[in-house]
Amino acid sequence: MNITRENSDALNAVVKVEITKDDYSDKVEKILTDYRKSANIPGFRKGHVPMNLVKKQYGKAVLVDEVNKLLQDAIGKYLVEEKLDVLGNPLPKPQDDLDWDADAFSFEFELGLAPEFDVKLKGKKAITHYNIVADDKMINNQVEHIQKQYGKLISQDEVSEDSEITGKFSNEDKNIENVATITLDKFKGKTNSKKFIGAKVGDIITLNTKGLFKDDHDLMAFLKVNHEDAHGLDIEVNFEVSEINKRELADLDQDLFDKLFGKGNVTSVTELKERIKTDSEKQFTQQSDQKLLNDVTEYLVEDTKFDLPAEFLQKWMQTAGEEPMSQDQAKEEFEKSEKSIRYQLIEGKLIQEHNLQVQFDDLKAYAIEMIKGQMAQFGQMNPSEKELEDIAARILSNKDEVKRLSEQLMSQKLLELYKAEANLKTKKITYDDFVKEFYS
Known part of the structure; x- marks a missing residue:
């Protein structure tokens, strides 16, 4: 077998795979021999079917199957050995005149190559990181809401x-x-x-x-x-x-405080308001961080300039999904997903350059913290270590959950990187103003 590559340009290449009879003949012969042992053909005893008849009936199908297996294996190994960073999957060039009666075969595959680029986290223009605070109006409204709820x-x-x-x-x-x-x-x-x-x-x-x-x-x-x-x-x-x-309205007394936060944890209206402020701002941090993540993502996509093998990707999209697409549909789909493709490439480069990894111990610790938070919502404030370990083990035995949590944890690691390395400015804002400015 011989594999060669010719680069059309920096983003496109064609890989040529030449397969000779020596590459597949032994494997094909073995499969046909096994077929002969078990073949049931009228007029012949089992295991005594003439080999030429077996080859006539099954030979072409076995050959095609084995050559395709060889191709897939060879292309996969070639990409790894050559350390080629490709987009999508290799696309076989159509060969209408392929002669399966020949001894040697030649196949060509189109490759879309990932572009080379640099990522600059520190832009000239600072990105705003919002510090969302709970003001007196909001805290007082929350106090009144609690009084109504328990009134x-x-x-x-x-x-x-x-x-x-x-x-x-x-x-x-x-x-x-x-x-x-x-x-x-x-x-x-x-x-x-x-x-x-x-x-x-x-x-x-x-x-x-x-x-x-x-x-x-x-x-x-x-x-x-x-x-x-x-x-x-x-x-x-x-x-x-x-x-x-x-x-x-319910009285703001110790009975109410104990119902809300457990016996003796809050003992005055001042402490109640402080607790509301702390809990609210903890929740606001998640919204602030999500806004920052969105804004940095937008900046990176706009600021990091590189070309994509657009024509190749559109061709690949035509056959990659469950349902085939027309050329126009693939073009439309590419235009919709181009930003996402760009950010995936940028994110991948940042993960590689900054050695961001999700280790199992990190994932387990993250899962346990998530479990603690969920249990606290239902009043279980002090679960045992064994209880947490058992629940985490069940969650981490589910592949879909592991994938979901790994993505969340990687987003958190990227967010920490952005906070440390990006050009940010902090702006204090009330929750009401934050909502008006970005969600109205």
């Missing part, structure tokens, strides 16, 4: 500004019939909320859904309509009042 419901005769009203939304034409509990602050403007003031159990209030709530998505929850129908919904609905309550 008592007191029945009322009629609706007032601070009532919780339970009733049924209905519209016969749209098959809407849903029981919901609502507060007047959900309504947009005062026109609709005024309709409820003074209402009693049994009263029916007619509302128009257009501009009914401050957030159109509330229509999904209160009317049980899907996302598509909720946007721009303009119909009349009836709301029949079935229950009116006022929520008496």
Whole structure:
């Protein structure tokens, strides 16, 4: 067997594989001999079928199969030995005139080569890393939310500004019939909320859904309509009042603190607010880090310039999926995924250059921390080491979970690299302002 390569340019190459009879004949002969021993052909006893008949019936198929196996094995070894960094998979060049009756065969494969490039983490323009803080307004709102959550419901005769009203939304034409509990602050403007003031159990209030709530998505929850129908919904609905309550706020006392955080862990309103601030900002860190990861990714893709073997990749995409693509479909798919391909190459280079690896011990420690966090959400604050080890072992025995956790851990390692090496500036921002700026 002989393998040669000719580079068309820096990103494309053709590999030629020449296979002679010596490469496959022994293997083909052995398989056909085994076939002869077990072949059931009418008119011949088992194991006594003439070899020329076996070759006539099975020879071509065995030859084709063995040559293809040789090809796949040879190409794979060649790429490893030559240390070729390729994109996609080698594409065989079509050979309509291939003569399988010949003794020697020649095959050509197109390769898309990964580009050479440098990655600069420190750009000229600084990337903002947001320090999201919980301000007094947010903390006080959270305190009030806790008081409402743990407060008592007191029945009322009629609706007032601070009532919780339970009733049924209905519209016969749209098959809407849903029981919901609502507060007047959900309504947009005062026109609709005024309709409820003074209402009693049994009263029916007619509302128009257009501009009914401050957030159109509330229509999904209160009317049980899907996302598509909720946007721009303009119909009349009836709301029949079935229950009116006022929520008496829970006292900020030691009983409440113990329910929330365990006995004696919080002993004053000041400590409660500090705990809310700490817990909230811990959650905000995840959002801040995700924003930073997105921004650095965007910067790296835009700043790191290199060409891709676009024509090869589009050709490869035509046959790589479960369903074959047309040339136009492959071009469209390439345009959609080009940024992703570029970042994968950049990420791979950073991982290699900075020797970022996910070791099993790192993965196990990461899994245990994740388990601790999940258990804490359900009030299990002090699980035993054996309990954590057993759960981690079960998780890490699942290949899909190992892949998912490995990707998360590598993202974390890359994030740590970006924080250490990229050109960053820190900006303090409240959570409300962060949401307005980036998610409104």
